[in-house]
Amino acid sequence: MLKANILFIINPISGGKKKAKIPGLIDTYLDKTKFSPNYSYTEYIGHAAELAEEAAAKNFDVIVAVGGDGTINEIAAKVMQYKKVLGIIPFGSGNGLARFLKIPLAAKKAIEVINRFKLQLVDTATLNEKFFFNMAGMGFDAHISAVFAGNKSRGLKGYIEMGLKEITSYQPQTYSIEVDGVNYTREAFVVSIANSSQYGNNVYISPKSSLTDGLLDVCIIKPFPLFKIPILAYHMIRATTDRSDMVEIIRGKQIKISRAKEDSIHIDGEPFFMGKQIEIDVVPLSLHIITN
Template sequence: MSKSNILFIINPISGGKDKLKIPALIDAHLDREKFNPNFSFTEYVGHASEIAEEAANKNFDVIVAVGGDGTINEVAAKVMQYDKILGIIPFGSGNGLARYMKIPLKPVQAIQLINEGKAGLIDTGRFNGKAFFNMAGMGFDAHISSVFAGNKSRGLSGYLKLGFREVLSYRPQTYRLIIDGKEYIREAVVLSIANSSQYGNNAHIAAGASVTDGLLDVCVIPQFPLYKLPVLAYEMLNAKTDQSDLVEIIRGKEIRILRSQDDAIHIDGEPFFMGREIEVSVAPLSLNIISP
């Protein structure tokens, strides 16, 4: 039986965790009868995308993202484009897609999952032409992603501290939503487009979302009194937002968003700046990914 060429693209700074020993760990646990492994470390934002494209053109069958949702996004976009197979070893701050897909957070177990080689197709999204795989959106979470990108205190604790600091001053915006031809006007603090159910760290914004239903979940959180924040946190951590009075969820395939000004957005947790009109769509069963 011929071996598959496999490349591990490692983000050395994702999640604030040291990964210099990851190649040796992979060497120790990867099934060498199935795979010919190679390793590459990213050096800057966008580098994972460049490495993945080069690997796809060099006939690597499986390309593995070793990092968080941002690294996965860069790698997965090229894996999808070139019809390869995506593997994940989670090393991010939140690991939203990996958690949703039940990919083990412990590296050895994630490597063993790759050894099993069970791949299946999932939906993906497009956000003004940019691919996303877990979550995209605007509002408070996009604002926090933008500020967090320049924060040296990576990880969940740094993210939470920043969120508590910024929540007091953030103001909602008004959005015009056209979802599969139907119009909605909503004032929201957060507007998230969910492919999977969660941001990461088991915080589920769209508890009923599925990556195989051919739909995206538009999650609208209006402004609410701060004393209700623990209620929202409870609902998210217990995957009950689909029953919440604090979150409205509208499902659709084609979504157009109009807002009053250019502003921050996030795509799989990574910040960008976009204009007042956003076009969002779903591509059903378009990414081949190794998962349980």
């Protein structure tokens, strides 16, 4: 039986976690009767996409993201384009997509998932023609992503500290939202577009989201007084935001959002600056991914 050529693209700084031992673990635990492994390391933002495209053109069958949701985003877009297979070894701050797919956070067990090679075809989405796979959005979470991008202290602790510092001064915005032709006007603290259920770290914004239903969930966190932060956090941790009066969820395929000014957005946790008009579309069953 022919071995599949597999490339592990390793982001050395994702999640603030060291990855020097990863090639050794792969060499030890990867099933060499099925796979012929190779390794590349990212050196800058956008490099993972370049490495994935080069690998796909060289006829690598499987491309594995060793990093977080941002690394996965860069690689998955190229995997889709070249109709290859995506694997994940989670090494991010939150690992939202990997957690949703029940891929173990322990590298050895994630390699064992790759060995079993169970494939699933999943939905993807675009925001102003940029692909995302887990979550995109605007409002406070996008603001924090932009501020956090300049922070050298990666990881969950730094993210929480930054959020608590910024939340007291952040002002909600008004959004005009069209979902499959139906119009809504909402003042919102956050507008998240969920393909899967969680941001990461088992913090759920859309507990009933599915990667295979051909729909996206528009999750609107309403303005709230600061004393209600623990209540919102409880719902997110308990995966009950769909039952909270602080959150509204609207499901659909085609979404248009208008806002008063140009501002930050995030795509799988990575910040971008975009204009007033945002268009989001689901791309049903468009990515082959190794799942548990």
